[in-house]
Amino acid sequence: xxxxxxxxxxxxxxxxxxxxxxxxxxxxxxxxxxxxxxxxxxxxxxxxxxxxxxxxxxxxxxxxxxxxxxxxxxxxxxxxxxxxxxxxxxxxxxx
Amino acid sequence: xxxxxxxxxxxxxxxxxxxxxxxxxxxxxxxxxxxxxxxxxxxxxxxxxxxxxxxxxxxxxxxxxxxxxxxxxxxxxxxxxxxxxxxxxxxxxxxxxxxxxxxxxxxxxxxxxxxxxxxxxxxxxxxxxxxxxxxxxxxxxxxxxxxxxxxxxxxxxxxxxxxxxxxxxxxxxxxxxxxxxxxxxxxxxxxxxxxxxxxxxxxxxxxxxxxxxxxxxxxxxxxxxxxxxxxxxxxxxxxxxxxxxxxxxxxxxxxxxxxxxxxxxxxxxxxxxxxxxxxxxxxxxxxxxxxxxxxxxxxxxxxxxxxxxxxxxxxxxxxxxxxxxxxxxxxxxxxxxxxxxxxxxxxxxxxxxxxxxxxxxxxxxxxxxxxxxxxxxxxxxxxxxxxxxxxxxxxxxxxxxxxxxxxxxxxxxxxxxxxxxxxxxxxxxxxxxxxxxxxxxxxxxxxxxxxxxxxxxxxxxxxxxxxxxxxxxxxxxxxxxxxxxxxxxxxxx
Numbered sequence: 001x002x003x004x005x006x007x008x009x010x011x012x013x014x015x016x017x018x019x020x021x022x023x024x025x026x027x028x029x030x031x032x033x034x035x036x037x038x039x040x041x042x043x044x045x046x047x048x049x050x051x052x053x054x055x056x057x058x059x060x061x062x063x064x065x066x067x068x069x070x071x072x073x074x075x076x077x078x079x080x081x082x083x084x085x086x087x088x089x090x091x092x093x094x095x
Numbered sequence: 096x097x098x099x100x101x102x103x104x105x106x107x108x109x110x111x112x113x114x115x116x117x118x119x120x121x122x123x124x125x126x127x128x129x130x131x132x133x134x135x136x137x138x139x140x141x142x143x144x145x146x147x148x149x150x151x152x153x154x155x156x157x158x159x160x161x162x163x164x165x166x167x168x169x170x171x172x173x174x175x176x177x178x179x180x181x182x183x184x185x186x187x188x189x190x191x192x193x194x195x196x197x198x199x200x201x202x203x204x205x206x207x208x209x210x211x212x213x214x215x216x217x218x219x220x221x222x223x224x225x226x227x228x229x230x231x232x233x234x235x236x237x238x239x240x241x242x243x244x245x246x247x248x249x250x251x252x253x254x255x256x257x258x259x260x261x262x263x264x265x266x267x268x269x270x271x272x273x274x275x276x277x278x279x280x281x282x283x284x285x286x287x288x289x290x291x292x293x294x295x296x297x298x299x300x301x302x303x304x305x306x307x308x309x310x311x312x313x314x315x316x317x318x319x320x321x322x323x324x325x326x327x328x329x330x331x332x333x334x335x336x337x338x339x340x341x342x343x344x345x346x347x348x349x350x351x352x353x354x355x356x357x358x359x360x361x362x363x364x365x366x367x368x369x370x371x372x373x374x375x376x377x378x379x380x381x382x383x384x385x386x387x388x389x390x391x392x393x394x395x396x397x398x399x400x401x402x403x404x405x406x407x408x409x410x411x412x413x414x415x416x417x418x419x420x421x422x423x424x425x426x427x428x429x430x431x432x433x434x435x436x437x438x439x440x441x442x443x444x445x446x447x448x449x450x451x452x453x454x455x456x457x458x459x460x461x462x463x464x465x466x467x468x469x470x471x472x473x474x475x476x477x478x479x480x481x482x483x484x485x486x487x488x489x490x491x492x493x494x495x496x497x498x499x500x501x502x503x504x505x506x507x508x509x510x511x512x513x514x515x516x517x518x519x520x521x522x523x524x525x526x527x528x529x530x531x532x533x534x535x536x537x538x539x540x541x542x543x544x545x546x547x548x549x550x551x552x553x554x555x556x557x558x559x560x561x562x563x564x565x566x567x568x569x570x571x572x573x574x575x576x577x578x579x580x581x582x583x584x585x586x587x588x
Binding site for chain 2: 003007008011012013014015016017018019021023027030031033034035037038039040041042043044046050051053054055056058060061063072075076078079080081082088090091092093
């Protein structure tokens, strides 16, 4: 499958990675090569096979629905590029 | 004692208990060796103060006679592990400046057992790579060279710094992580032992996630006994990782009898690839003969879906990565791009991720985004998960037929030159023998077994039944004894 520059632009947008226009053709050609490699999977007969959901047949453990952690505002904000007054700060999102 | 850095974990443990040396002495010898080994690009964050404190505490425990096996052992820790108050960057620019407020379960357990942290080790960015060339810190370099050449060779990846540091005797052992071969391939490239445990054996909590259904941490050590000792300290049930198995931890070291009489070793025909170098072919045949001489029954087996493991991996791993790496958005930790006048939150995300992620990580995140996107999810992601089920079934069938372990080459070649292998898909082929094991969730170990014509180490891989690391380690121990690999790289750094 060949990926065109428009598809590459759309994927970059979905992934929230800025790609300059002049880099899109090269990116599209890399995607095409990788998807070409992946397309070997079409040779496999997967009729009636369930997609794997867990590699080890284990049931996820359950625990009581109670608060086990919290009250760590300072630690949570410690690594933020911009934290103010106990909040993460980001550019304005609401007009 | 001389050459303290060359000690194995077992050797250092025994020497410290006898009082022949101390953790402080071994630690200090390692720190000196690290200072002189900048050319190898292994240690990217140094923690000598932490090491000195931990060594002193370990020596007190050893004197008191209350010392676990790992007590006082100086280790390198892959940069993928979150270590409290110490930079943990996954070799990415996007985590520049990130100092976790918490400690990963694996490092917590190792430190509780008395192990000493010398510093953080180089790796491919977010563990995505097979040559350590995608790291923000620059390349890690293999201590081995081809003959008399001075071409810089890759130590493999993604745990390249771990591999190089252990092979060059900068630390006694190191932690690694393995999503498609990232412990076993670098171990093979530098002539050390690398073990990827069964999925769920070791807690993933506090390890920067790449592909959560495939990631598993494990030991990278100078020999099989050390792998057994260190695995024992790393593994065990952890309520903080919902996929961590609630199983008893056996005494792995006690399982090392070297007796494999009557064990059945499978030789899968699909691993005999077209164009495989004659030296790898011979190594594999030699390894087979060694296990046979040790009393094992050799059985030809078939794993028919092997060919589709890499393409399935390159759907599943990028898909999980695109989801896991969504958290790097410039809000909660790490790098945030400088914004232009009028930039909103979307521009912040896009610029931050463009600046913060290197080309291979961007490529994989976008491929993952594509295969998960509306209209392609079934064709790519679901199909890959079905093929994964078939790959696992291949292994279940041979194990049900009485095979105890499977012997394969660890890598399709010896270490290659840095910069020699720039095509992404060619690079992916490095994991052709290892990636099946991650897809099937099995334990696998790489054992150094010989040198090629240019004097570079080559490794063999043994694949075991799920949860039977003890048995796998014992087979690896028998192979190690028979192969008698003792070569070390000549020091040039």
